[in-house]
Amino acid sequence: MREFLDIGDLVVAEIKSVSKVDFNINLHLRHEKFGRLTNGALIAVNNSLIRRMTKHIVEFSGLELIFAVNGFIWIKGAETNQETLEKIAKLRNIIRILDDAMIPIYPALLIELFEQSAEVKAKDLLLTVNRQKISERVKASIIA
DSSP states (O other): OTTTOOTTOOEEOEEEEEOTTTOOEEEEOOSTTSEEOOSEEEEEOOGGGBOOOSOSEEEETTEEEEEOTTSEEEEEESSOSHHHHHHHHHHHHHHHHHHHTTOOBOHHHHHHHHHHTTTSOHHHHTSHHHHHHHHHHHHHHHHO
């Protein structure tokens, strides 16, 4: 394993087993989406906000999201350009807003909020007025 990974690398893998005797962990890399994570952003949220899903890897708008049930979300762009970096920053800020408001985080909601905020720059999402609008809009739709 050390031939492929360095200490501190971020990886996505399935835990196959954990030895109770020596605490060795066996990982399983089932397909090409598993492995070392590069060129993206890692966001830590309250793990109770991540729902269990049938698919934890979601793609939309040129981005790939990996939802881990331990509260980590990885966002990666297909390309590394200014437009992609803006999309990653926007999605990161939406996730931050949901986390701060203790609103469950799942793909359909993120896609909806991302599309609704198409005209708003990533940095402007963090303005108090925009944070409140997003939180109130989501809470109202949950109650309705």
